[in-house]
Amino acid sequence: MDSRQLLVDTMSELMWERGYADTSPRHVRERSGVGQGSMYHHFPTKRDLALAALERNVQDLLPATSELDGQGDPMTRIEAYLMRPRAALKGCKVGRMTQDPQVREDPVLLAPVARAFAQVHDSWVRVLREAVAAGQLRADLDTERLAHTLMAVLQGGYVLAIAQQDPGPFDDARAGALDLLRAAAPSHQNTGRTA
Amino acid sequence: MDSRQLLVDTMSELMWERGYADTSPRHVRERSGVGQGSMYHHFPTKRDLALAALERNVQDLLPATSELDGQGDPMTRIEAYLMRPRAALKGCKVGRMTQDPQVREDPVLLAPVARAFAQVHDSWVRVLREAVAAGQLRADLDTERLAHTLMAVLQGGYVLAIAQQDPGPFDDARAGALDLLRAAAPSHQNTGRTA
């Protein structure tokens, strides 16, 4: 593999594990095995490398979204996306960036994060609308809001899990969200087209 | 004010703003005006100061919980706690610590965070049980889970808000959670004692 790609891959891992501020060029060199000269040849500054790595991490996140965007029963897709296996104790490689002081103060580094979340939000809104249309969710629910609520459950679940060093709270949080969604079915249970 | 307290207050602020790893002794000295000698007299290492500051930040968080623990209508208390004014773009001064690499790897620094969240979880469970008992929530909901869900909504809401540099997603997330709770009232609306 070429040095450039190796650097990006390594930085991506480190940014997931340690964030940006606390990852040094030395860390990257030691883990990747790429020398000083190569590193600064490909990426003039740490920030340039971080930007490439972050864009890669954002790309990693989007395939999962296909679970929301797919065909078939909306509620089933919602459950599949919410409950998909996730490394609760590692946290979200994109969401984590919002807590890094040097990322949050840097509009260029924050931009890919904002874009990624906006895209996930869109997918959520679409599937939630379909669930309403299919009579699986009450029509008086605000789908834009609810999309943020469900994204927050996942992002916050990571925080709780890391605090306790236990995936339990993460799993509880998402299971509880699903319970609530099911409880928010329309009163006269119609699973087909609505009236 | 004495130097010791000034150091703790300053470190508390900085840990909220920048986290632990990216806050240096120099930052603390410059903002607090306390000299090098005093600083290392009171706190032999940066970590010692951080621990004191973190414990202070945890204490700051708990008074808000009284809103959950109070008397009166459970659902009203839930709404009051969820909707209380919060600095969405600053994030949670306790939850933030879970994303700091040097905190998350240090059991001593992580412990106060875990304790604080466990305590908030307890308060949530209590008020949710009361809401079930009062007929405001379906009795088949798992209150332990749901408590984690609602905590996650707040913690994750901060992440979304910071990503967009806009409090909107935070407010959406919590309002959406409240919508869901209301939609999860028992089918035959009884607001009094249950049968």
Next chain:
DNA sequence: GTCTATACTCAGATAGAC
């Protein structure tokens, strides 16, 4: 493209005088 050498600042302290 990659290597080695060099440089300058900051982090995170320690030492000893007052």
Next chain:
DNA sequence: GTCTATCTGAGTATAGAC
């Protein structure tokens, strides 16, 4: 308790040869 001086290593590069 507070001050100033000093120290070692790490962070973040730059320079120039191969």
